Amino acid sequence: xxxxxxxxxxxxxxxxxxxxxxxxxxxxxxxxxxxxxxxxxxxxxxxxxxxxxxxxxxxxxxxxxxxxxxxxxxxxxxxxxxxxxxxxxxxxxxxxxxxxxxxxxxxxxxxxxxxxxxxxxxxxxxxxxxxxxxxxxxxxxxxxxxxxxxxxxxxxxxxxxxxxxxxxxxxxxxxxxxxxxxxxxxxxxxxxxxxxxxxxxxxxxxxxxxxxxxxxxxxxxxxxxxxxxxxxxxxxxxxxxxxxxxxxxxxxxxxxxxxxxxxxxxxxxxxxxxxxxxxxxxxxxxxxxxxxxxxxxxxxxxxxxxxxxxxxxxxxxxxxxxxxxxxxxxxxxxxxxxxxxxxxxxxxxxxxxxxxxxxxxxxxxxxxxxxxxxxxxxxxxxxxxxxxxxxxxxxxxxxxxxxxxxxxxxxxxxxxxxxxxxxx
RNA sequence: GUGAUUGUAGCUCAGCUGGUUAGAGCGCAGGAUUGUGAUUCCUGAGGUCGCGGGUUCGACCCCCGUCAGUCACCCCA
Numbered sequence: 001x002x003x004x005x006x007x008x009x010x011x012x013x014x015x016x017x018x019x020x021x022x023x024x025x026x027x028x029x030x031x032x033x034x035x036x037x038x039x040x041x042x043x044x045x046x047x048x049x050x051x052x053x054x055x056x057x058x059x060x061x062x063x064x065x066x067x068x069x070x071x072x073x074x075x076x077x078x079x080x081x082x083x084x085x086x087x088x089x090x091x092x093x094x095x096x097x098x099x100x101x102x103x104x105x106x107x108x109x110x111x112x113x114x115x116x117x118x119x120x121x122x123x124x125x126x127x128x129x130x131x132x133x134x135x136x137x138x139x140x141x142x143x144x145x146x147x148x149x150x151x152x153x154x155x156x157x158x159x160x161x162x163x164x165x166x167x168x169x170x171x172x173x174x175x176x177x178x179x180x181x182x183x184x185x186x187x188x189x190x191x192x193x194x195x196x197x198x199x200x201x202x203x204x205x206x207x208x209x210x211x212x213x214x215x216x217x218x219x220x221x222x223x224x225x226x227x228x229x230x231x232x233x234x235x236x237x238x239x240x241x242x243x244x245x246x247x248x249x250x251x252x253x254x255x256x257x258x259x260x261x262x263x264x265x266x267x268x269x270x271x272x273x274x275x276x277x278x279x280x281x282x283x284x285x286x287x288x289x290x291x292x293x294x295x296x297x298x299x300x301x302x303x304x305x306x307x308x309x310x311x312x313x314x315x316x317x318x319x320x321x322x323x324x325x326x327x328x329x330x331x332x333x334x335x336x337x338x339x340x341x342x343x344x345x346x347x348x349x350x351x352x353x354x355x356x357x358x359x360x361x362x363x364x365x366x367x368x369x370x371x372x373x374x375x376x377x378x379x380x381x382x383x384x385x386x387x388x389x390x391x392x393x394x395x396x397x398x399x400x401x402x403x404x405x406x407x408x409x410x411x412x413x414x415x416x417x418x419x420x421x422x423x424x
Numbered sequence: 425g426u427g428a429u430u431g432u433a434g435c436u437c438a439g440c441u442g443g444u445u446a447g448a449g450c451g452c453a454g455g456a457u458u459g460u461g462a463u464u465c466c467u468g469a470g471g472u473c474g475c476g477g478g479u480u481c482g483a484c485c486c487c488c489g490u491c492a493g494u495c496a497c498c499c500c501a
Binding site: 064065110114115117118120125126128210257276282304305307310363366368369370371372382386401 | 425426452453454455457459460461474491492493494495496497498499500501
């Protein structure tokens with residue numbers, strides 16, 4: 001019988017890798033909390049229609065990448081391919097906007113049926129934030145600053161912030177026409193991919209990687225030159241705020257995003273160290289989305305940050321920063337000592353904030369110390385027949401390699417308290 | 425979806441133009457050290473060579489299929 005393995009493009013995360021995830025997720029929560037954002041948890045599957053309307057019928061995500069199924073009640077359901085649509089749906093369903101602007105964040109999986117590649121998976125995870133109900137560029141900066149703070153906390157200077165504006169319902173249609181007018185005369189000279197893009201989504205031609213397209217892209221009009229007054233003012237204000245906050249960025253008129261709902265501000269944090277899937281964090285403003293999903297006209301801005309990609313960057317740049325040794329390795333030599341240790345270890349796990357490890361097996365002292373090294377324990381707690389007879393317990397500092405003998409008397413809670421005292 | 429490339433021990437890899445008992449290092453376990461984690465030395469466990477067919481006297485090696493990893497395109501987190 002061949003063993004079953006995880007589905008293609010998914011992965012298991014186990015210790016010690018999972019510890020990095022936990023640490024990262026708690027950093028996300030901490031930073032979001034400081035900005036006044038609250039956790040929202042939505043289902044990982046939703047009605048298919050939500051994504052068709054939210055993400056856009058003609059996007060690649062909806063056309064070919066969704067995990068869609070019919071449930072036993074005959075409903076069309078889809079594993080969420082992104083998290084913004086679900087957040088909007090929840091906000092509308094519970095009328096949260098009646099209480100004013102909403103600042104929300106989430107951490108969770110999303111699913112896309114794609115060919116796996118470095119930094120691209122079928123089940124991936126993201127940390128994202130959404131700010132609903134604030135139309136001004138202050139919200140754009142606020143959201144960008146959250147991502148920047150996260151990068152800063154991990155000392156990632158490699159990821160550069162790219163910003164652009166894709167305009168709004170006033171100026172984007174005209175820009176689209178201008179682009180078409182620019183590219184159509186050269187249609188035959190464009191790459192096959194770009195010829196397809198010409199009719200479907202001409203903006204996409206702007207970030208083509210095909211050298212064949214380069215000369216035509218370079219001479220193309222930019223969205224930024226074509227913005228209407230309101231959009232131009234919004235973009236200028238955004239830049240001013242970024243400058244004031246000291247957040248470095250580059251204006252990249254060629255970034256366009258693959259989801260239909262973006263308006264005005266779009267941005268990406270791009271890293272050079274993780275391969276072709278280089279966007280660590282992508283987002284922007286989506287002033288039409290809430291309305292599109294049946295709500296009142298409501299501005300919104302947010303981003304999604306790929307956790308897998310972020311941790312790849314961290315690993316590439318920071319490498320293995322060994323966490324400091326902490327906690328105890330309880331070493332019981334012989335059945336009697338083990339029996340005595342059970343209560344002490346139990347009490348220690350309440351009394352100390354640090355972990356207490358114990359093997360509970362009949363092994364040589366050396367083997368226990370090896371386990372302590374593996375566990376990254378700071379102290380070894382040694383109890384054997386000798387100590388039992390002397391009424392003492394040996395506390396070994398695994399860094400300085402010095403032993404101390406402490407009295408072993410009284411209830412376990414008192415012994416544990418003494419040990420905590422002795423190690424702080 | 426397209427193209428390229430790789431699957432051999434827990435990990436990283438070797439394995440000759442197909443030749444009979446598939447190897448190393450690290451890790452793991454035991455010992456030297458009948459109670460002290462570096463280093464050293466000794467010993468040991470661990471493999472249906474991704475899976476399924478085929479060719480052959482004989483397949484880890486060649487052929488076909490399939491699954492998976494990696495890399496790039498497409499696309500995006």
